[in-house]
Structures are given as structure tokens and as C-alpha cells.
Amino acid sequence: MIARRVGRSVTEQDADAMVDMMSSLSPHPEVETALRRLKDTSLKVVALTNSVEAVAVAQLRFAGIQELFDDVLSADTVQKLKPSPEPYHHVATSCDVDIDEIRLVAAHSWDVAGALAAGCKAGFVQRPGMVLSPVGRQPDIVGEDLTQVIDQIIEVDLP
Numbered sequence: 001m002i003a004r005r006v007g008r009s010v011t012e013q014d015a016d017a018m019v020d021m022m023s024s025l026s027p028h029p030e031v032e033t034a035l036r037r038l039k040d041t042s043l044k045v046v047a048l049t050n051s052v053e054a055v056a057v058a059q060l061r062f063a064g065i066q067e068l069f070d071d072v073l074s075a076d077t078v079q080k081l082k083p084s085p086e087p088y089h090h091v092a093t094s095c096d097v098d099i100d101e102i103r104l105v106a107a108h109s110w111d112v113a114g115a116l117a118a119g120c121k122a123g124f125v126q127r128p129g130m131v132l133s134p135v136g137r138q139p140d141i142v143g144e145d146l147t148q149v150i151d152q153i154i155e156v157d158l159p
Contacts, residue, residue, distance in 0.1 A: 030146055030147045043157065083110050100120070106125065124139045
């Protein structure tokens with residue numbers, strides 16, 4: 001889509017190379033420390049992806065943070081991509097909790113909006129260039145990086 005938008009062509013080999021690169025992305029500098037802090041709480045930490053599970057696991061493994069997640073779940077399992085409600089409900093079912101006990105954390109407003117519409121709570125990582133939609137429900141937690149968001153989660157979601 002981006003290639004078409006900028007008037008470029010993409011070969012099948014180019015597309016395969018881009019998909020391969022998606023499995024070798026480095027995390028933002030604060031991510032590992034922030035996730036370790038969250039992992040030390042009683043909260044369950046689950047990655048929910050629109051990618052197939054194998055790609056998400058490869059991404060987390062490459063980034064060196066796979067062990068900081070209790071589970072990796074794919075929207076592919078329910079045959080509906082986020083922001084449809086089914087992937088968020090899949091997390092609730094898999095974790096055996098009510099949907100309102102789920103808190104999605106994302107840097108994409110569409111994902112936050114989908115989670116909120118499905119009945120989840122949400123936290124928004126407002127990285128440079130990322131903004132929330134002014135329409136609809138808003139997350140109760142917003143921070144400039146994952147550390148700020150996790151600090152608020154620990155304060156709000158833990159007894």
C-alpha cells in the first residue's frame with residue numbers, strides 16, 4: 001500500500017525481505033526495563049498481535065524480551081484482526097478473566113480505540129508522531145514512553 005501510495009513497485013522478493021525484517025526489529029530503549037518492572041507484579045503480561053503467532057514470537061525473541069510475556073496470542077486464531085472486538089475477547093477467554101479486566105497498551109490509536117470499544121481498559125504510549133483519536137472513548141492512562149505508562153498501570157491496576 002505504501003509503495004503504491006508513493007508510486008513505487010514492490011517485487012515478491014522485496015515483500016519477503018520486508019516481512020523478514022519485521023522479525024528483527026529492536027525495541028525502544030526503555031521497553032525491556034519497563035516490562036521487567038511489570039513482570040515483577042501480579043499482573044499477567046500477554047502480547048496480542050495481528051501477525052501470525054510465529055512472527056510475533058520471532059519478534060519478541062529477537063528483541064530479547066520474549067521471557068517477559070506470559071503468553072503470545074494472535075488475532076489469526078479468531079480469524080478477525082484488531083480493532084475488531086474478537087481478538088480482545090480472545091485474550092479475556094485465554095486468560096480466563098472478564099473483558100473489563102484486560103488493559104491493552106499500544107502506541108496506535110486504532111488499537112486503543114478497538115480495545116476500548118470491546119470493553120477493555122487501555123493505555124496509550126504517545127511516542128513522537130503518535131496521537132489519539134479525538135473521537136470516542138479515551139484511555140485513562142497516557143504516557144510518553146512505556147515506562148510512564150507502566151508506572152501508571154502499577155498505580156491504578158494494583159491494590
